[in-house]
Amino acid sequence: MSVNDALISRCAPDVHPVTINALIDTESGRNPYAVANVSDNESKQFKSLSSAIAYVNNLERQGKNYSAGLMQINSKNFKAYGLDNNTVFDVCKNIEAGAKILTDNYAAQKEGGEQKKIRNALSRYYSGNDKRGYVKEINYDGKSYVERVEQKAYKVPAILPTEKDSRELDDTGGSVFVKNESILSEEAPPWDVFGDFK
Numbered sequence: 523m524s525v526n527d528a529l530i531s532r533c534a535p536d537v538h539p540v541t542i543n544a545l546i547d548t549e550s551g552r553n554p555y556a557v558a559n560v561s562d563n564e565s566k567q568f569k570s571l572s573s574a575i576a577y578v579n580n581l582e583r584q585g586k587n588y589s590a591g592l593m594q595i596n597s598k599n600f601k602a603y604g605l606d607n608n609t610v611f612d613v614c615k616n617i618e619a620g621a622k623i624l625t626d627n628y629a630a631q632k633e634g635g636e637q638k639k640i641r642n643a644l645s646r647y648y649s650g651n652d653k654r655g656y657v658k659e660i661n662y663d664g665k666s667y668v669e670r671v672e673q674k675a676y677k678v679p680a681i682l683p684t685e686k687d688s689r690e691l692d693d694t695g696g697s698v699f700v701k702n703e704s705i706l707s708e709e710a711p712p713w714d715v716f717g718d719f720k
Contacts, residue, residue, distance in 0.1 A: 534621030544674035549594040593620025
C-alpha cells in the first residue's frame with residue numbers, strides 16, 4: 523500500500539514521515555489488514571477488510587491479545603485511542619493512534635540526545651519498555667526491533683534547507699567553503715569530472 527507523506531502529514535503531523543514509514547514497513551509490511559495474534563504468536567496478512575474484521579472479532583471472543591492495522595495497534599490500547607475492531611483498520615486512524623503512542627513514548631524520555639530518545643521510544647512502542655527493543659532476536663536474523671526499524675529508514679538522510687549559501691557551509695553543514703579557487707586548476711584524477719576533489 524502506498525502511504526505518502528501528504529497522508530502521514532495529515533494523520534500524524536507531529537512525527538516525521540521517515541519514522542512513520544519505517545514503522546509501517548516493520549510492523550505490517552504496509553498491509554492495512556495485517557493482524558498479529560500476540561497470545562499465540564502468529565501473524566496473518568488479509569486481503570480484505572471484512573476478513574480482517576471477522577478474524578479480530580473471533581480473537582476478541584476468545585479473549586486473545588492482538589495487534590492490528592498498518593502500525594499494529596494493540597487491542598489493549600483500542601479504547602484509549604478511540605478504536606475498535608472496525609476502525610483500527612482505517613488507515614488514517616491507525617496511523618494517528620500509532621503516532622500518538624510513539625509521541626507519548628518519546629515525550630516520556632528524560633535523558634539522552636534526540637536519536638537515543640527516538641530509539642528508546644521505538645523500544646517502548648514494541649515492548650512497553652526502553653530495553654526490550656534493543657534485544658537481538660533469533661527469529662529476525664539476530665537483529666533487534668530498533669535495528670529492524672532503522673533498516674527501513676533511508677540509508678541517506680533527507681537534505682535539510684538552510685538559510686546560508688551552500689558554498690559557505692562548514693563541514694558540519696554539508697559542504698566546505700572553497701577559499702582558494704586556484705586549487706581547481708591542478709590536474710584531477712580521471713574520475714573527478716569537475717576537477718574539484720581534493
